Amino acid sequence: MLNASFTVDPSFRVGEVDPRLYGSFVEHMGRCVYTGIYEPGHPSADADGFRQDTAELVRELGVPLVRYPGGNFVSGYNWEDGIGPRDLRPSRLDLAWRSVETNQVGVQEFMTWAKSVGVEPMMAVNLGTRGIDAARDLVEFCNVRGGTAWSDKRGGDPYGIKLWCLGNEMDGPWQIGHKTAEEYARLANETAKAMRQVDPTIELVACGSSHLNMPTFGSWENTVLTEAYDAVDYVSMHAYYQQHGDDRDSFLACAAGMDRFIDAVVSTADHVRAVGRHKKKINISFDEWNVWYQSRFAGEKNLDIEQTPRLIEDVYSVTDAVVVGNLLISLLRHADRVKIACLAQLVNVIAPIMTEPGGAAWRQASFHPIALTARFGRGTVLRVEPRSPVHETAEQGEVPLLDAVAVQGPSGLVVFAVNRSQTSPLTLDVDLRAFTDLSSAKHTALADDDPDAINTIGAPDRVTPHRREDPKLDGGRLQAVLPPLSWNMIQLS
Numbered sequence: 296m297l298n299a300s301f302t303v304d305p306s307f308r309v310g311e312v313d314p315r316l317y318g319s320f321v322e323h324m325g326r327c328v329y330t331g332i333y334e335p336g337h338p339s340a341d342a343d344g345f346r347q348d349t350a351e352l353v354r355e356l357g358v359p360l361v362r363y364p365g366g367n368f369v370s371g372y373n374w375e376d377g378i379g380p381r382d383l384r385p386s387r388l389d390l391a392w393r394s395v396e397t398n399q400v401g402v403q404e405f406m407t408w409a410k411s412v413g414v415e416p417m418m419a420v421n422l423g424t425r426g427i428d429a430a431r432d433l434v435e436f437c438n439v440r441g442g443t444a445w446s447d448k449r450g451g452d453p454y455g456i457k458l459w460c461l462g463n464e465m466d467g468p469w470q471i472g473h474k475t476a477e478e479y480a481r482l483a484n485e486t487a488k489a490m491r492q493v494d495p496t497i498e499l500v501a502c503g504s505s506h507l508n509m510p511t512f513g514s515w516e517n518t519v520l521t522e523a524y525d526a527v528d529y530v531s532m533h534a535y536y537q538q539h540g541d542d543r544d545s546f547l548a549c550a551a552g553m554d555r556f557i558d559a560v561v562s563t564a565d566h567v568r569a570v571g572r573h574k575k576k577i578n579i580s581f582d583e584w585n586v587w588y589q590s591r592f593a594g595e596k597n598l599d600i601e602q603t604p605r606l607i608e609d610v611y612s613v614t615d616a617v618v619v620g621n622l623l624i625s626l627l628r629h630a631d632r633v634k635i636a637c638l639a640q641l642v643n644v645i646a647p648i649m650t651e652p653g654g655a656a657w658r659q660a661s662f663h664p665i666a667l668t669a670r671f672g673r674g675t676v677l678r679v680e681p682r683s684p685v686h687e688t689a690e691q692g693e694v695p696l697l698d699a700v701a702v703q704g705p706s707g708l709v710v711f712a713v714n715r716s717q718t719s720p721l722t723l724d725v726d727l728r729a730f731t732d733l734s735s736a737k738h739t740a741l742a743d744d745d746p747d748a749i750n751t752i753g754a755p756d757r758v759t760p761h762r763r764e765d766p767k768l769d770g771g772r773l774q775a776v777l778p779p780l781s782w783n784m785i786q787l788s
């Protein structure tokens with residue numbers, strides 16, 4: 296048996312959890328929109344064509360924010376194609392995913408859906424093939440009360456969309472309209488200024504690097520923020536993780552890589568702040584993150600042109616779900632600077648929710664740690680410094696077998712913890728002497744005898760969290776046993 300311990304103290308504050316940390320992402324890609332959230336004719340569809348079985352699961356997942364409409368898709372998108380009478384909307388060739396985009400869902404339909412499921416929209420503008428004009432027109436369409444050409448086309452109350460992304464992954468050569476850091480920095484700065492002239496209350500996200508291993512990582516953020524520091528509020532981060540070969544230990548440790556990535560971007564933003572003598576801090580919008588088996592995807596260049604193709608519909612195992620839970624621990628640990636995060640994506644496309652056209656909707660294994668963290672990880676994050684056994688991994692170097700964070704919320708204290716050992720349970724000892732009024736502890740774990748177990752349409756509840764034996768809580772000390780390869784939530788009240 297392994298042993299690990301840490302102390303939780305209310306004075307070790309990291310910061311408040313911004314609920315936007317639990318956001319997600321709907322891209323016009325594969326079956327995320329069509330047959331995912333929208334399927335007129337589906338038995339559960341409402342009068343607007345939105346699947347209510349999916350909507351129910353989105354509410355249960357607890358995401359408060361959804362980024363839209365892409366992703367790579369946005370860099371070739373004309374938002375005007377998706378407004379007005381549906382029978383007049385053009386079908387376009389989407390080059391990002393070599394798909395036929397029918398434009399039956401556009402910004403108006405998305406806003407109807409967002410309102411009905413209770414999520415805040417985060418809108419991305421096209422800085423690939425388009426620029427200042429299309430972006431400022433879209434802000435006018437969405438946020439101006441009326442009396443102008445674009446706002447009058449909307450009808451009804453303004454949407455008041457607060458959060459806007461200045462393009463998507465503009466550092467990536469795969470992006471339509473890919474730019475150098477200097478080209479993007481100028482365009483982002485000028486577009487941001489024009490968008491704010493339309494609506495001064497909006498918040499803006501500049502593109503950071505598409506991932507940590509981009510050759511321009513670091514210098515990209517430096518150039519973009521040096522140019523656009525005053526015009527933007529956040530810099531974006533994107534990261535996808537997967538198991539390579541049979542190296543499960545490295546995969547289970549990838550949250551350590553996410554920690555390093557966040558620390559590096561925060562340092563770069565703070566360096567630009569110091570050099571430019573800026574007062575405000577630029578925070579992080581981690582607006583794409585997840586497990587994605589990119590090695591199983593042959594790449595968009597090899598796709599036949601199709602309408603609503605099945606693209607990157609990864610099926611997540613218990614192991615993947617434990618990693619997703621651990622990545623959320625990393626995001627929480629950085630709650631002082633990571634204010635927005637979007638799990639990519641929401642439905643069917645590398646998603647916690649799966650649907651069949653005309654059929655059922657169900658929860659993937661990864662749904663569970665996300666839903667539980669989004670529900671109970673609210674309040675103030677408290678830093679913990681575990682004493683834990685360590686092991687060596689090929690990709691992440693030496694890592695502790697225990698990773699954990701604590702959140703003090705309105706209904707008590709919650710500890711989220713992962714045991715990265717594939718073989719051994721771990722006894723966790725927590726010093727809680729600073730909390731004098733705790734009397735009950737409840738332990739929920741996601742673990743399985745088969746680390747490859749998955750949920751399917753036929754067995755949608757094969758992987759679910761289970762209540763464990765109540766941990767011992769005695770004299771200000773908590774003792775719990777974390778199963779091998781597990782994600783855990785211990786609720787203390």
Ligand code: AHR
Nearest residue numbers: 322366367368463464639
């Ligand atoms: O989420 C899938 C794709 O991953 C997005 O379109 C893109 O932004 C990223 O590379």
